[in-house]
Amino acid sequence: MDDHDKTEVTARIARQVEGSPLLADFHIPFPKLADVGQLNSDAAFTRLSEVLGAVQEPLTVHFRITDEGIGQSWFIDSGPEGCRVTKDAPRQSDVEVILDAETWNLIASGTISPLEAFGRGQLRIRGDINLAHRFVQQVHRASAPHS
Amino acid sequence: MATITGTVRCVRIGDEFAFTTVREQGTNTQETLKLWWDGVSTSANPAAHTRIVQSDWVSLLRQAMANNILVTISYDNNNAVVAFVQLGQL
Numbered sequence: 001m002d003d004h005d006k007t008e009v010t011a012r013i014a015r016q017v018e019g020s021p022l023l024a025d026f027h028i029p030f031p032k033l034a035d036v037g038q039l040n041s042d043a044a045f046t047r048l049s050e051v052l053g054a055v056q057e058p059l060t061v062h063f064r065i066t067d068e069g070i071g072q073s074w075f076i077d078s079g080p081e082g083c084r085v086t087k088d089a090p091r092q093s094d095v096e097v098i099l100d101a102e103t104w105n106l107i108a109s110g111t112i113s114p115l116e117a118f119g120r121g122q123l124r125i126r127g128d129i130n131l132a133h134r135f136v137q138q139v140h141r142a143s144a145p146h147s
Numbered sequence: 148m149a150t151i152t153g154t155v156r157c158v159r160i161g162d163e164f165a166f167t168t169v170r171e172q173g174t175n176t177q178e179t180l181k182l183w184w185d186g187v188s189t190s191a192n193p194a195a196h197t198r199i200v201q202s203d204w205v206s207l208l209r210q211a212m213a214n215n216i217l218v219t220i221s222y223d224n225n226n227a228v229v230a231f232v233q234l235g236q237l
Contacts, residue, residue, distance in 0.1 A: 009186065009187055012163075013185065016162060016163050017161075020161070098148045114221065119181070119187040120187060121181075121186055122226065126176050126177065126178045
């Protein structure tokens with residue numbers, strides 16, 4: 001798929017999810033956590049936990065990322081006390097996100113949205129979709145410029 | 148190819164896409180799967196027989212949801228695009 005096709009798909013998804021607040025929120029790219037092609041997942045997840053900070057209701061999201069057949073896990077564990085990233089499960093995850101390292105690089109660099117990755121067949125979500133929605137809302141709220 | 152067997156929690160159909168959410172039997176974990184997404188994960192202009200199959204999938208999922216019958220859905224392990232929908236057990 002060339003750049004023109006990618007732009008077409010991005011625009012198509014935006015059109016298709018218009019009017020669906022839940023899906024539209026998933027189509028907002030993450031804040032830039034790393035540069036494209038310069039991904040250090042540990043640093044990107046640490047940055048994500050810093051962006052999130054403390055949230056009112058506890059939520060644990062498990063990112064399972066495969067790179068050349070080898071799987072690694074990162075857990076974003078957020079709550080009123082703050083947000084931390086761990087490599088071991090702090091408790092049972094509310095949501096599991098399964099993707100490969102290349103896709104995580106594109107999401108972490110803000111190049112594509114989680115919904116676009118899902119639509120392109122590069123990401124799976126296991127768990128309560130409403131909790132996944134709450135997570136992306138928290139990310140967007142925390143990364144939005146304060147007025 | 149991966150499979151999930153469970154109960155249907157949701158079928159969501161938009162203008163050019165459809166998703167379903169299944170709660171897996173035993174683990175109670177939900178997974179959201181794509182039935183189709185025109186021009187994104189499936190063809191922008193699918194053949195007539197594809198539309199018929201997609202319509203059959205929705206019928207089976209609706210039946211399963213309404214009657215709490217187990218469904219088994221096969222999908223690509225990496226991308227959650229549905230390949231088969233089965234109502235009940237073989």
